[in-house]
Amino acid sequence: MGNVCRTAAIALCLWSVFMHFSRLSALGVNELLYFRVISPEEIGYLFSAAPAKDFGGTFTSFYDEIFLVPADPADGCSELTDREILQGQVILVERGGCSFVQKARNVEEAGGKAVLIADNAEDNDSQYLDMVTDGSTAKPSIPALFLLGRDGMMIRRSLQRQALPWAVISIPVNVSALASFPFKQPPWTL
Template identity: 85%
Template structure:
């Protein structure tokens, strides 16, 4: 009986935390999309990202293993280098320099499947931005997602430290709502 009460109390506590998160961030938990870093292993976590509000497509399939390639140039505001690597993969960019739409368009033109745009405020660990269109008529159709600055920095630092050209990720992944034993 005591175990049931403790479990119920835990569930209620977690629910209240989720509801608090919804109110403070402005985004519902189901408005976020999750991806898991498979490699490098030192950042083998599940990260969350916020899909663009009024441009970009949805993931029509999930990818068990796909490259997350840092953009060159990092802000993605001019034609991307390494098009052969970007083709069919996901690109990681930094915010700033041009509109979110321009960044996504450059990735789409280079044959990328999606773009993750990390905040340029590297200590941002909680504020998601609403990525909205810049008013241009040619809207990109690939998924465009906003990544917290802290998470983008963590991924880039790990790749630089290990001299890796890309991370390997699974996207999207279902958020594991309840911990389970193996």
Template identity: 85%
Template sequence: MAKADRTTALVLYVWSVFMHVSRLSGHGINELLYFRVISPEDIGYIFSAAPAKDFGGEFTASYDEIFLVPADPADGCSELQDREIIQGQVILVERGSCSFVQKARHVEEAGGKAVLIADNAVDNDSQYLDMITDGSTTKPSIPALFLLGRDGMMIRRSLQRKALPWAVISIPVNVSSLASFPLKQPPWTLW
């Protein structure tokens, strides 16, 4: 196959993935943020997350290796434990029991750089929720992202099985620069 044909085929394939993601989630590919799990290897995939709509900040730097630390308590609705581990890391919390803003605020107060809020519907592998403010006047400034429930559950399950306190991730990942982007998706997620 000629180089021009391969390039055309790749562009068409990426466009079809974009259209599929747009139909499933209601978000365009530019509205999602991507991160890669580096370790543990059994979940070494590229995951997508939807940024909060009207609160939280944006990533001002790219982190090639940063910890993704599960929150304690898991729902992030009260003061977080293990602040020395949380400091300067990305924190994984579960949806439910309090607002998205409260979760992000607790993570920010504990020193987290960003929060990934995984849906508590663990069978959710395609529907992103719009995270919006709860009406409070104090809004967190750290990035807040919504993670599909199945992705969050699989990450937590892997860490629990291996008795690991965190995963190592790279965030954000520019998927347009990865030739194998569609091949690195979690096998349980419909793309």
């Protein structure tokens, strides 16, 4: 009987998550991509991000443990510093200052595997933006994802507070396999 109740609770939790993310934006749950922060533990949550609409690539591999490195400069609008650290990692940049395409191109040129562009509205905990091309012909081929402003701020704040150069994440996370690990949403989005 215990397994039946546990399975029913998991199904109810998944339905709740589906409904929550469906209400958050015009995007359907299948149009969001998920990643999980492994370290630091204080932000060890499952986050969602919206892929760019008409540029960037898709994830062809699952990264069980990869670094999420904040960009320097934070807006990613000019050449990124510390390229050795950025090489082969996911890079967190802030919205603003230049186009989404330019940010993704700069991350790709620095050797990043993907870019998470966090909204610069730090109180945004529910509105995803459609990232579209800027009309340039040179489009980046790495995955480009839009992250809610509150999520980006909380990740950056945690890294700064603990003086860490990066977070360790798993990306992409298959939400249909949520029963295989504890599911934790960021408490500020509930």
